[in-house]
Amino acid sequence: MQRSMFGLPHARGCFALGGRRTGSEFAGAATAAAAALSRMPASWKSASLRWRAAVCAGAFPNWVSRPLSSEKASARDGHKFKVAVIGSGPAGCYAVAALTKQIPKTQLEVDVLDELPTPFGLVRYGIAPDHQEAKAVVNQFAQSLSQENVRFRGNVKVGVHVSVAELRSMYHAVIAAAGAQSERKIDVPGESLHGVLSARKFVAWYNGHPHFTKLHVPLDHRTTDVVVVGNGNVAIDVARILLKTPEELARSDIAQHAWEKLSQCSVKRVHLVGRRGLAQASWSAKELREIVQKLPNVRVKVNPDEIKLSDVDLEELEMEENRAKKRCTGIVQQAAAEQESAAAEEKRLFEGEQQTVKELHLRFLRTPVLFLPKDDDANSVGWTQFARNHLAGPPGKQRAHITTNMPAGCETIPSTLVLVSVGYKVGTFDGLPVDTASGVIHNVKGRVKNQTGEFLPGLYVTGWMKRGSSGIVGSNRWDAEETIRCVIEDLASAPLDYKAGGAALDSLLDIRGVRLVDFDSWRRIDTRESAAGAAMGKPRQKLTSLEELLHTASTDQHA
Template structure:
């Protein structure tokens, strides 16, 4: 019997547990430990609430929890309730699947002004993450600047621009829906340092912008390279660029839509200004060098805005005693190995890159490493050791069966047409299981 602890219950954690089940059968006991009382990580609190088809992957993870050899241990904070070193005493292998839940720092003057928000916080707010339930973003803003040209930036803009009716079938939390109904937003501007051929926006998500009821995407024709250059792009990127080109054509036909979503390419924010709150961005025009890197031209201009949302990437928070690469915002590792008996997967290993499905081969690879490194004949106590320690410290754990009760309560309190109304307070989550 091998005893494995996985820290984090998002896709990387569950794919690792699934791989362990397939590899070791009944000769493994896996504990999936999470600081929240609810599982599934970014599936619950990161994926956009209007992308329910993506969230459906959680049903696969539920099957992983159906056997006795995989257990969810919620409401346990590693580094507070139990240390990594203590877990290594109990388990043959400890796998860090903590993801990258923190924003990369927007390191420009004025980034500490009121009205400057990171995407992790804003996405967490509308998805009901307990850490951000009280964010209260200033939606009285008429003009919003979104820094970044990736899918998270698209999610943020789409959520800001949708009508109440367009959220039908989503699980956006009530406090966010109420706030958005009062929104004064008239203009949303994407700011990207490079051009249309370098965006990180995928076709499906980009195409959604063209079907919003009250918002029209706008792209300036002069930002595009010659249309013949599109042939050099890989198919997915070419499709994304085709959408951008179609936006410049369709913009005039959609002038009746009151919200404008503008793409400002070759734009590098260098300062945020305002008296106590964001009032404008100072932006430097950029160009591409021969290696397609953006470089400043010295040309400056201003963008009036009252809300700035930074979507420039994420980082994995350090854990005491675990080697860490500060420059890359991830744990120091060699293909997933950190130290003997200590591993990492997903964004905690790679940094914030790839899709949800990218975590599946990551999970399989780490289980192969564990098979190579760890003997089948364990002498460690595994979950019995953890349970004893947590009980001695008065830590109240949440099981997967408890989670199913929490989920039932969320479904029961849903508004009409919504799959659930999430609890956003940890105490309420725990109370709902009783």
């Protein structure tokens, strides 16, 4: 057999290989592939080269290395590489894209499971409804999910309808990409009062997530002040939705029930409060600029004493990784400098008009220490008490410490709604090993390991379950690519045993009475929502009940 400069067989030699390999032959071929890879320059050791090297060295049967006709592929169907991806949000879709890019479709089958009848996860239920440009990525995701060797399996809850253990028995690889399903708590007395909500639930509510449509959100004519705890992009999103006019929101794909409630409320002030200082805020310049500079009916209020920068802050902002934070710092400093002249201009513009000017208060170095009930309702929040903080530590590692002697010296802010936005974490997920400290699945580069540090063969993780709730939608791409490199490396170093894959899954779900939603069924939902939205002058009018989603998915729109 002819070999390349690194000891790999040429393509002609690959396709000349015949027959199934015995165990000893497989072991020898795999060793040859590994040896060849070790001679390759580090820059050449991509996942695709590893896959091709293993194929060409004979680590897989001949049918893997050579395209087959559809008839032969069907006859050998059990030997295709079969993958289950749990979650159809950005992490899951980028994983599918990476897999299908690296492995020929004749050699791969992918099933994508989601507990909802609708795909796209965070893009549909997390991105703010007034950020339609950020949702355009669903066109790319739809292409991935509509490939002929990829199947969407909606309305399937892993851990209820099928277990991770069962999936591992059906597929060569199982990739968990279901996101962070829980929020971090702040453990403050009174956190259980009505009206203290996680920002995660509030976002799901106004985005029409069917599990949160009946969430009690105290927004009415008595709601004038809202406190948002946190200084990240999610905190900015919820503040912006609260500050926008009903007319502005009507042009978005916000859920109808949320639009109606926001239209009737009387929010005048939103207090965005962070524990650390201006230099440590984790929002992006784009999000911050939009809420500070581009909402004409909103006046920004900043306390100059709270945005003073220490020498440590200045040194921290000069660090390479903090260039974005430096831009954000400048945006807030500019708003603070202009707030008096802006207030005078707004008074002139709106004098004699009925238009309401709302206020966004950017607060720093404050820690919530107590949620107090309303005077007339002992079960609902009415006030939030904050202690003052100071920062201590070296640049990049400053931490907030309470300065105020409580309760004397604390500041109390009226708040009939409090939204807590201090991060997300992975809760329990059908026995997957969760690192409780970091709130992610135990893993190394996407390979899942148990509590004792042993890797669990065929089990992988990507997205927020892998790295935590950080980054933007696009951050999931490189994250997924790293995980898929590991999947392919592991595939290249082990025998490809028979797995039943999707046939076994569908049979099991049928026995258990699960109403599957495939991608064509999702298109029925999409068509109905888009048509209803077009009639109202908005991108889509979302269906927000599980029953209505399932009914639409199973109904022929042209019947």
